[in-house]
Amino acid sequence: MGNYADEINKRRTFAIISHPDAGKTTLTEKFLLYGGAINLAGSVKGKATARHAVSDWMEIEKERGISVTSSVLQFEYDGFCINILDTPGHQDFSEDTYRTLMAADSAVMVIDASKGVEAQTRKLFKVCVMRHIPIFTFINKMDRDANDTFTLLDEIEKELGIATCPINWPIGSGKSFKGVYERESKCVITYSDTEKGTKEGHATRIPIGEENVLTEHIGEEYKAQLFDEIELLDGASAEYDLERIQAGDLTPVFFGSALTNFGVEIFLKHFLAMTTTPLPRRADIGLIDPVENDFSAFVFKIQANMNKAHRDRVAFMRICSGRFDAGAEVKHVQGGKVMRLSQPQQIMADERKILNEAYAGDIIGVFDPGIFSIGDTICMPKEQFEYEGIPTFAPEHFARVRQIDTMKRKQFVKGITQIAQEGAIQIFQEYNTGMEEIIVGVVGVLQFDVLKYRLENEYNVEIKLENLPYEHIRWIENKEIDLDKLTGTSDMKKIKDLKGNPLLLFVNQWSIGMTIERNDGLELSEFGRN
Numbered sequence: 006m007g008n009y010a011d012e013i014n015k016r017r018t019f020a021i022i023s024h025p026d027a028g029k030t031t032l033t034e035k036f037l038l039y040g041g042a043i044n045l046a047g048s049v050k051g052k053a054t055a056r057h058a059v060s061d062w063m064e065i066e067k068e069r070g071i072s073v074t075s076s077v078l079q080f081e082y083d084g085f086c087i088n089i090l091d092t093p094g095h096q097d098f099s100e101d102t103y104r105t106l107m108a109a110d111s112a113v114m115v116i117d118a119s120k121g122v123e124a125q126t127r128k129l130f131k132v133c134v135m136r137h138i139p140i141f142t143f144i145n146k147m148d149r150d151a152n153d154t155f156t157l158l159d160e161i162e163k164e165l166g167i168a169t170c171p172i173n174w175p176i177g178s179g180k181s182f183k184g185v186y187e188r189e190s191k192c193v194i195t196y197s198d199t200e201k202g203t204k205e206g207h208a209t210r211i212p213i214g215e216e217n218v219l220t221e222h223i224g225e226e227y228k229a230q231l232f233d234e235i236e237l238l239d240g241a242s243a244e245y246d247l248e249r250i251q252a253g254d255l256t257p258v259f260f261g262s263a264l265t266n267f268g269v270e271i272f273l274k275h276f277l278a279m280t281t282t283p284l285p286r287r288a289d290i291g292l293i294d295p296v297e298n299d300f301s302a303f304v305f306k307i308q309a310n311m312n313k314a315h316r317d318r319v320a321f322m323r324i325c326s327g328r329f330d331a332g333a334e335v336k337h338v339q340g341g342k343v344m345r346l347s348q349p350q351q352i353m354a355d356e357r358k359i360l361n362e363a364y365a366g367d368i369i370g371v372f373d374p375g376i377f378s379i380g381d382t383i384c385m386p387k388e389q390f391e392y393e394g395i396p397t398f399a400p401e402h403f404a405r406v407r408q409i410d411t412m413k414r415k416q417f418v419k420g421i422t423q424i425a426q427e428g429a430i431q432i433f434q435e436y437n438t439g440m441e442e443i444i445v446g447v448v449g450v451l452q453f454d455v456l457k458y459r460l461e462n463e464y465n466v467e468i469k470l471e472n473l474p475y476e477h478i479r480w481i482e483n484k485e486i487d488l489d490k491l492t493g494t495s496d497m498k499k500i501k502d503l504k505g506n507p508l509l510l511f512v513n514q515w516s517i518g519m520t521i522e523r524n525d526g527l528e529l530s531e532f533g534r535n
């Protein structure tokens with residue numbers, strides 16, 4: 006305790022969320038330009054592979070034995086030690102993408118200025134809101150024609166239900182992008198696209214009081230428009246309020262162009278000034294303080310090794326308090342065992358780096374012989390507490406699954422149950438029958454292929470998947486509801502999870518609304534409690 010407080014306090018751990026192609030990877034690359042990357046992992050290098058088709062993806066997983074779909078980058082900038090958690094998108098979108106957000110203390114939301122709020126952002130955003138973590142918005146691609154700035158802000162407010170506070174304001178867009186106005190310093194920072202891919206170009210800072218200089222740089226028309234907009238903005242937008250930002254009620258908004266590296270450092274500086282040190286985390290004995298408490302961590306992701314020759318798994322944990330020392334004994338609370346964590350490593354896409362120490366805020370991956378489950382707590386042997394569990398996130402694709410060879414029933418049930426325990430898929434049963442009929446739910450369709458592949462390769466069971474038309478699942482919050490009496494729309498399906506909790510499947514939003522209307526007091530949730 007104590008003397009490594011500085012190490013912890015300089016840490017900032019955040020996730021980047023966006024819809025595919027908004028510029029998450031490009032922005033991350035640019036962040037790294039500003040910091041000496043300590044542990045360069047994954048997302049940048051892995052980007053080319055992130056777009057592989059399913060079959061290639063399997064090959065990659067097999068070769069590397071570790072997922073290319075998740076990574077952490079660690080770099081230092083301005084005295085901070087920054088951990089960026091990448092949230093896999095595209096085809097790889099899965100429940101893990103959501104779980105990654107459980108390990109972050111804040112989120113950066115990247116939005117394409119010509120597209121506005123898109124589907125995947127919306128989904129990930131909901132998880133951030135549930136956790137009340139601060140959300141920072143970077144509106145990207147200002148070097149391309151963008152939607153009207155006020156409209157973009159309005160969309161964020163309406164679609165996502167969060168107030169916005171622009172920290173800077175764009176002047177023009179596309180070919181006539183002139184730069185941004187930084188509200189705090191009352192300066193215009195001019196855009197220059199001279200050094201693509203390297204550090205920020207020769208931006209000039211002009212106080213708006215220097216009107217002549219400003220006109221010279223951005224022209225009379227843009228200057229007049231800017232002055233009008235500043236006035237509008239000061240009157241209409243939410244006031245800067247750090248408390249609201251840190252509570253996740255208000256999102257600071259930045260404009261820039263990751264590709265041409267404009268607005269990235271401005272973002273980084275403001276962002277670091279507004280984010281928090283690693284946050285305390287709730288356990289059954291109360292809040293655990295990152296600095297005051299000894300080492301503790303929780304498992305937020307388990308990655309099965311796709312390589313048959315090495316049937317190990319990697320458990321990823323977020324350190325919540327204290328200092329992790331690879332040589333020290335720790336306790337796996339749920340397993341009731343004292344142990345040394347085996348091969349602790351920094352998570353990387355194509356490399357593993359063995360670590361000797363790490364601090365609250367950091368993420369480590371450890372070899373898992375099959376003992377850890379998602380949400381498990383690891384702490385010092387003398388301690389006894391459990392961190393709050395990680396919720397189950399709503400799958401969006403469902404299929405009925407059957408084994409082809411009926412003689413292999415046992416392996417099938419064992420395999421599918423184990424894969425579900427790792428959290429790659431969720432399994433459900435018909436509401437009033439047993440294990441005969443199994444329904445699989447996944448967040449991203451790729452998981453269906455992963456399931457099929459793994460059952461064949463690891464458990465020697467061939468399966469047949471029959472897609473079901475459902476797109477929405479809801480957990481029933483009120484335990485007293487009698488499922489037999491519950492009436493929904495004709496296309497609604499009643500199911501239960503492995504613990505016997507009742508759930509409902511719906512084809513569309515309309516059916517959800519109708520079902521709530523028809524059953525007085527029924528409370529449905531998009532998140533399941535573990």
Ligand code: G4P
Pocket residue numbers: 023024025026027028029030031032094145146147148149261262263264265
């Ligand atoms: P993602 O990780 O969110 O999926 O997005 P990524 O960074 O891969 O960016 C998607 C595409 O958008 C890339 O082009 C990238 O170069 C481009 N891009 C990112 N930021 C900006 C920006 O500020 N302005 C402009 N004009 N484009 C931007 P691509 O052609 O799909 O890929 P690549 O071949 O360039 O890698």
